[in-house]
Amino acid sequence: MTFATPCVALALALTVTAAAGPPEEAAKTEGEAERNVVFLGEERPVFLRLRVMAGDRPFDAAWLDSIRTIHACLDLDGDGKLTEKEADRGALAALVRLATGGATTLLRGELDVHPKDGVVSIDELAEALRPVIGPFRVQVGRLAINRTDALFDHLDRDKDGALTRTELAAIAGSLRRLDLDDNEMISATELEPFNSPTAMAVAGNAADRQARLIAVPPVVELVAGVSSLRLARLLLKKYDKGRGDVPGRPDGKLSPEEFAIDPDAFASADANHDGALSTEELRKFLAQAPVDLDLEINLSPDASGSGSGPGRATTRIRGDGGLAKGTEVRQLADGDVEIAVGRIRLDIHVDQGDAVAENARRIYQRLFKAADANKDGYLEGKELPAENNDAPVQVQVQGQVSPLAGLVKVIDRDGDGKLYEKELMEFADRQSEAARGRLVLTASDQGRAIFGILDLDRDRRLSAREVMRTVDRITSWDGDSDGRVTADEIPYHFQVNIARGELTGLIGGGGAGNNVVAPQAMMAAPKPAALTAGPDWFRQMDRNHDGDISRREFLGPRTEFDRLDRDKDGLIDAEEAEAGAGAASRGNAGP
Template identity: 30%
Template sequence: MKRFLLSLFAATTSALAAAEPPLAPSRGLPRPTGPRGDAFVLGAVAPPQRSLQRVLPAFQYDAKTAFPDTLEIVYLANARPIHVRVTLKVNGKPLHEVWQAHLRKLFDAFDRDHDGSLNRFEVENIFSPKGLSGLLGGTYYHGAGDDGKSLEDLDRDADGRVSFAEFAAGYTEAAADLVRLRSLALDDSVDQALTKELFQRLDANGDGKLSKAELAGAESILLALDTDENETLSADEVRSVPKVTADFPGMVQPAPTPPKQPERDPNLELYRGPIPGTVVQLMLKKYDANKDFALTRAEIGLEAEAFAKLDANGDGKLSAAELDGWRTTEPDFTAVVDVVQDYAKRFAEMKPRGGKLPAGCELRTGENGRVVLRIGNQLLDISTATPPPGAIALRTTEQLNSAYPTDKQVVTENDINGPQFQFLRVVFDAADLNGDGKLTKKEFRQYLELQEETIALALSASFATRRPSLFQLLDDNGDNQLGVRELRTAWQRLIVLEPTGGDAVTQAALQPSAAVRLGFAAFAGQDYSLPANMFAKPGARKQVAPLWFHKMDRNGDGDVSRAEFLGPREKFDELDTDHDGLISAAEADAQDKKLRAKK
């Protein structure tokens, strides 16, 4: 009898314990992957098994609709407004597919019993929505202040489990940080000082204009400053020569007063979603010359067909209500930009609406992920950046070495006492991927890689406007040197940018242009190419020419001069078919093809 009573007492206690909500075990012990099983009561008859009825339908999630992978660029150029819709790719795949694949990898990592759903205990270890947003911002996740990741927060259909669709939907708001907009205010004071210097040297009569005759003399004037005698002129060579002035005879002119901090240009904006209605007010402020709160076709610069579609009442003016249709219609251009980790595989392309370029626009597509749209005398430059090689693996290794005991391959919580292991102690249970209460170095590396891959996935869209220097406009191939051919062609390249339509080039030709740089957010601070010469022609450096040409072209300006040519004068004259004193890459390639044909 005593044995029977003890058995009955033990069974009753087990039954009461089973009625309580399951509790997580103490830290450092094996972690369960699900609730405890029902207790077995001695002598009790098992109740009939009834299938649970789902109260709500299974939760559905449309990844593409929930996360659009497009950016809207609005550039209010002087000649007309431009709307470009950019579709983003990462390593050749649409951004929303890349995001979904990464969420699936996170889900599978935390689904420790591999049953295709997360239970209450498994949900404890996932990244919270706030934590995931922090990872996309470049901050490691440690689990402090976790909110929004309980079973009740994620279980949309109330079936007691979290499906992948529910898991992905829980990060919808955090996914807004996947593409981070980074507006830059660029200081162009140095460029303007260089422009002033060049204008003064080229403007022989001092009237503030550069005539055709004055630019024709650019070669002789500027190459006189070629101190290193390499037949090209650098910006430093222009600045380094003292200039005699009336106020300071024989002395260098004093440096100008430093300008105030540059401000953000409202004429260039990027949006992750639909273009807001505030753009209409910006357009009126920009283009409404007579301040009548309406825009004529002459003011806004749109082609006749596009203007007529917006002018609903046909009065020849666009009111604010009619102008609002501009932001909701199809964009002027669509672009595809592929942000990749391999420098050689960068890609960007842009196409006009209907396949026809608007009047006054020119589209240049370059190599290595760059497109340039010219709108009048301004440019919109869209390009991509790549992270430094091996940067992602390096971050993981550094974090692993600093957080995990160097002399161990497996640790328990008793092994990680001390402030140097604080991060490891906080993430111990989450990183213990098999839940056995022991954390191997391999498990910790895998957990770090989940964080690193999330950090590395975030993109940045840096954008800014910059007024070019005269030096940059002359530097046609973007090599930061002015070669002889660039100086000889200065007039025909500059006069087309002159907005006055006159017979001379003024500083009005140097209008601010826009640049958008897309890359991985974790390395945006290491990308210094946005402020570089966005005014050079894309792909201008790539020239097809025989090897001897590139070896003789010692200054890299794309031409071989008489001084650089190592052969006899007669051979130089034979190769210089246009007799301009320079052998171009095309001339060298033509001669090489002739020789190969004879063989």
């Protein structure tokens, strides 16, 4: 008898029930959907409120669906009840490691809490898992190693630490020399061509380790009802530079010069009117901190998240339309927003997580084929990893521990001691769906890096059009109008990725030896998005998929290129191609 079908059916049934929801759920939507995060910029913090929805439901409701999926998969006999015996700590800890990539384990005796009836309810499982794989997690990504980036160094020809108009005017020629693959695009790796992908992966992992150990993280979640003491101390550690006759020596308070928040908010928090904020006054400020921006994020409620319309991740500004002084917002795409708060830039990208299931299936298929030593189509005996996580693991992939360790009983639904590829794929699909119910905000502190600010489409490449806009964007940072842009004048930059969860233990999350992906795969650049705008000939000629056709890419005569290039910027975009093609058809001519 197989229990694979009951496991899936139970999860789906519970999901449908949750989707309907009681009438009172709507009243709780606002609070459940809101998350407050603080970005610690160089001069001041930026407070961002996120309201995250999955369709018309708060995202926390989607998280409960993921807990139901885990509950159903641990329920080996499919009777809808999870006994303490079925809630095996080894399997549950392995599922957590698969989700987080870490070595988090659960203590015995913390599942069946109330009532102690020998059965672990969905609520009990949710409370046990909330601290480790909760609905919303804030983490630190890569950190800037240097104050500026390689692009700044390449443009600063005289190495005086500033960019002049003369240097910027020569940017096209400067960057053309860096185009090593001759595709009219400048990638981050081409700026530092002597770094191999493996070396870059190691450097990235080192930065991630540094992020976990850094004394003052660049982003912190501000949780209602949780003591603000830790955040107040972080603010002091970040901004307290000392004042008066002992500059450089922290005095345990923040002056307006050190903490450049709104003057009215500063004065309101300064209870004793001494012109500085102590720890307790900072806590008072945090209790009523003005939100710099209120964003609503809407994710697709279905499993695919693909297509147009409701399937796309979207962001929009909430409120009455008014922005705080010094705040600017640029909508780059449905799920991409660039926010400027003073001299701080937040580039926010919302990832629907469309590829999570596909990636998990591909990695598990690779894992299965590597473990199936006798090629008989299933794993058994020594081909299986040890069920006891403390026992020596027998199956390794690329010299690393198999992510299947501790999960054989969960995957082998019919209990015949054999793992077939179909069972593994069903398990991958269930866990990928569970991962979609978790949300992860990753903030990467880029420092005063130019490349990330100019790369508006976040494909880690600078297109010809992005290079053309470089001069205007960089010169706009010249705050003192002296014709030179120094490192101090470059906006401080955070890259923020808000994404549905993924099976981090499969794709290089570190910890527990669970990474089965080669460094080259981890560092692979994202594939260019398929072009959908413009006529067919335009999409075929745009060989580097940057949304423009250059003179080199255009296959027709130069006179035809000049006719289509209406704004005479040396590039034909989709709109110009459509307009030119229409005019040509009316005149019985074509490109």
